[in-house]
Amino acid sequence: MSRFDVLTIGNALVDVLSFADDDFVARTGVEPGAMTMVDAARSDEIYAEMGPATETSGGSAANTASGVASFGGRAAYIGRVSDDTFGKVFSHDLRSVGVHFEVSPATTGAPTGRCLVIVTPDAQRTMYTFLGAGAELDETYIDEALVASSAVTYLEGYAWDPPPAKQAVRRAAAIAHRADRRVALTLSDPFCVERHRDEFLELIERDVDILFANEHEITMLYEVDTFDEALHRVRGHCEMAALTRGAHGSVIVAGEDVHVIDAQPVAVVDTTGAGDLYAAGFLYGLTHGYELATCGRLASLGAAEAISHLGPRPVEVLASLARPVVGG
Amino acid sequence: MSRFDVLTIGNALVDVLSFADDDFVARTGVEPGAMTMVDAARSDEIYAEMGPATETSGGSAANTASGVASFGGRAAYIGRVSDDTFGKVFSHDLRSVGVHFEVSPATTGAPTGRCLVIVTPDAQRTMYTFLGAGAELDETYIDEALVASSAVTYLEGYAWDPPPAKQAVRRAAAIAHRADRRVALTLSDPFCVERHRDEFLELIERDVDILFANEHEITMLYEVDTFDEALHRVRGHCEMAALTRGAHGSVIVAGEDVHVIDAQPVAVVDTTGAGDLYAAGFLYGLTHGYELATCGRLASLGAAEAISHLGPRPVEVLASLARPVVGG
Numbered sequence: 304m305s306r307f308d309v310l311t312i313g314n315a316l317v318d319v320l321s322f323a324d325d326d327f328v329a330r331t332g333v334e335p336g337a338m339t340m341v342d343a344a345r346s347d348e349i350y351a352e353m354g355p356a357t358e359t360s361g362g363s364a365a366n367t368a369s370g371v372a373s374f375g376g377r378a379a380y381i382g383r384v385s386d387d388t389f390g391k392v393f394s395h396d397l398r399s400v401g402v403h404f405e406v407s408p409a410t411t412g413a414p415t416g417r418c419l420v421i422v423t424p425d426a427q428r429t430m431y432t433f434l435g436a437g438a439e440l441d442e443t444y445i446d447e448a449l450v451a452s453s454a455v456t457y458l459e460g461y462a463w464d465p466p467p468a469k470q471a472v473r474r475a476a477a478i479a480h481r482a483d484r485r486v487a488l489t490l491s492d493p494f495c496v497e498r499h500r501d502e503f504l505e506l507i508e509r510d511v512d513i514l515f516a517n518e519h520e521i522t523m524l525y526e527v528d529t530f531d532e533a534l535h536r537v538r539g540h541c542e543m544a545a546l547t548r549g550a551h552g553s554v555i556v557a558g559e560d561v562h563v564i565d566a567q568p569v570a571v572v573d574t575t576g577a578g579d580l581y582a583a584g585f586l587y588g589l590t591h592g593y594e595l596a597t598c599g600r601l602a603s604l605g606a607a608e609a610i611s612h613l614g615p616r617p618v619e620v621l622a623s624l625a626r627p628v629v630g631g
Numbered sequence: 632m633s634r635f636d637v638l639t640i641g642n643a644l645v646d647v648l649s650f651a652d653d654d655f656v657a658r659t660g661v662e663p664g665a666m667t668m669v670d671a672a673r674s675d676e677i678y679a680e681m682g683p684a685t686e687t688s689g690g691s692a693a694n695t696a697s698g699v700a701s702f703g704g705r706a707a708y709i710g711r712v713s714d715d716t717f718g719k720v721f722s723h724d725l726r727s728v729g730v731h732f733e734v735s736p737a738t739t740g741a742p743t744g745r746c747l748v749i750v751t752p753d754a755q756r757t758m759y760t761f762l763g764a765g766a767e768l769d770e771t772y773i774d775e776a777l778v779a780s781s782a783v784t785y786l787e788g789y790a791w792d793p794p795p796a797k798q799a800v801r802r803a804a805a806i807a808h809r810a811d812r813r814v815a816l817t818l819s820d821p822f823c824v825e826r827h828r829d830e831f832l833e834l835i836e837r838d839v840d841i842l843f844a845n846e847h848e849i850t851m852l853y854e855v856d857t858f859d860e861a862l863h864r865v866r867g868h869c870e871m872a873a874l875t876r877g878a879h880g881s882v883i884v885a886g887e888d889v890h891v892i893d894a895q896p897v898a899v900v901d902t903t904g905a906g907d908l909y910a911a912g913f914l915y916g917l918t919h920g921y922e923l924a925t926c927g928r929l930a931s932l933g934a935a936e937a938i939s940h941l942g943p944r945p946v947e948v949l950a951s952l953a954r955p956v957v958g959g
Contacts, residue, residue, distance in 0.1 A: 322946065355697070355724040355944060358686035369683070388716035396683040613941075616683060618650065 307403065308376040308590035310453035312472055313364025314437040314461050315382030316418040317389040320613055321356040323421045328429045338430040338492045340464060346433035349419050359614040360396035361418055363491060364459040366576050366615045370583025370605050372400045375622040376590060379403035379453060381444055385436040389415035406444060409436050426571040426610065434465060441467035445475045451482035454590045457582065460491030463499040476510045487513035489582055490520040497523060507541050514544040515582045521546050545585050545602060547578060555599045564599035567607035576615025580605035593629065600628050635731065636704040636918035638781035640800050641692025641790050642765040643710030644746040645717040648941055649684040651749045656757045666758040666820045668792060674761035677747050687942040688724035689746055691819060692787040694904050694943045698911025698933050700728045701949040704918060707731035707781060709772055713764040717743035734772060737764050754899040754938065762793060769795035773803045779810035782918045785910065788819030791827040804838045815841035817910055818848040825851060835869050842872040843910045849874050873913050873930060875906060883927050892927035895935035904943025908933035921957065928956050
């Protein structure tokens with residue numbers, strides 16, 4: 304018996320969201336639609352150029368924990384914040400939905416991390432992340448008992464960027480497997496895949512039971528041209544993979560078992576958090592004994608909720624939205 | 632010639648917005664739909680009970696300044712923030728839309744004020760305001776040259792709650808009139824009217840050229856039962872009044888001139904900021920020489936934009952929405 308369904312580990316961030324046009328993104332010189340790491344000074348510079356913004360808790364893995372809780376699952380989170388306003392906001396927002404988050408905020412060092420998110424008229428988000436306190440997440444933050452008592456430990460690819468965080472999530476994966484638990488990984492971002500391809504390939508081979516990736520990320524990982532080629536590569540590589548294709552839905556592959564899942568039709572406002580809540584729905588389903596096709600439908604439902612409003616976390620109670628899918 | 636179309640003065644606040652049910656509001660023991668002042672400890676208590684929230688700059692008068700700027704007007708703001716995260720967020724959000732806000736943040740004393748906003752399923756907002764740094768706004772903050780160079784100085788009724796702020800806005804009204812400028816007042820909230828009725832009645836008689844109030848506030852002010860009675864009372868009392876009635880639209884009365892303006896039909900998400908952006912549209916119109924009926928239509932357009940999304944400030948560029956009304 305596990306104490307938690309899903310433990311997620313990643314970069315703790317407050318999102319600073321604002322609408323802007325494509326020119327804004329072009330002027331900053333980054334890849335549109337991607338996540339770029341920036342330092343404090345560059346973050347301040349971009350913020351000064353941004354229009355009025357909304358602040359809301361983010362961080363990919365934390366969004367997933369929040370989503371699992373909203374579906375009615377037992378979720379926990381490990382990430383590093385500072386003892387400041389954004390750290391308090393981040394902690395409040397996780398705890399208030401019932402996510403177990405008991406990491407003490409740091410009282411020295413960098414402030415809580417922030418992610419400037421520019422949403423362009425096509426509903427794409429371009430992100431400029433200042434990791435702040437999150438950059439110092441290290442092995443000491445990995446609570447062994449917590450990992451060992453969680454059915455799934457979910458890691459974000461972004462955690463491979465700061466070296467101490469990489470050691471931390473690798474340790475978490477080892478603990479999970481020793482306790483006979485499952486390890487999930489999201490590839491996070493195509494550029495993140497490019498930065499860490501070899502390590503990800505080896506990690507998936509050895510340590511990942513459930514892989515989440517979008518089309519761009521998975522083709523980037525295997526350096527192939529088509530989704531179908533990537534699908535065939537991942538099949539022999541990982542026990543289970545959930546591959547998303549935006550409006551074209553997703554494909555779930557687990558050995559011989561393959562499911563093609565439609566996206567939920569929805570008016571797209573902001574894609575921030577779509578992948579995070581897709582993973583939340585899938586893992587909620589998996590840890591509650593639903594068959595893979597149902598897990599896929601719950602995942603699509605989570606993604607649809609995320610993209611229907613500004614911000615990466617559910618506004619609606621996902622457990623209510625899930626009733627037509629799972630009954631009850 | 633004025634340097635600014637509209638200068639607004641009021642309590643600088645960051646809104647902490649969350650959806651909750653009516654029971655949440657009932658448990659806190661406040662009047663649903665109203666604004667209640669709370670101290671720091673009570674604010675923290677209520678925040679701890681709240682669900683996940685979104686932080687966005689607020690403060691009634693600041694929202695109006697932001698709205699005027701979004702319509703394309705020249706707006707300025709006076710309010711008091713602290714040199715902290717919320718103070719920086721507040722300042723950024725005003726300046727980024729072009730509002731002139733050059734008040735130095737306080738480096739000692741209380742933190743920047745916050746307003747916890749609970750949005751219930753009927754789209755009504757109930758507000759718990761911790762004034763923080765805003766409580767110490769006093770006469771020294773009133774920049775005489777700024778007031779004298781603004782066509783309209785707009786005051787919020789909420790400023791009557793902290794005594795030093797009341798002296799400050801009274802001084803601003805006196806300066807504006809000496810410079811042959813106009814003074815506008817919003818009654819802010821029915822309970823605010825109840826707290827300051829006699830002072831408001833005297834102020835409207837002597838110092839207010841343009842009065843904004845909703846139906847509840849204006850009937851509370853004159854202690855009458857019907858909107859129509861209040862309408863007749865205000866007619867002889869104030870040069871110009873714009874009285875709002877929610878979905879029933881608004882009535883503008885200026886001596887013999889009376890206009891009945893329809894509300895813009897819109898899906899109501901959150902009424903926070905509706906009155907503030909109504910005032911923004913009206914004052915933008917008035918300071919740009921439009922006739923009263925057009926000012927009313929611009930006002931309705933501002934209110935409709937505010938209630939169509941979570942948060943009190945415009946998400947769309949109001950100048951673009953206004954094109955069908957004013958041409959161009």
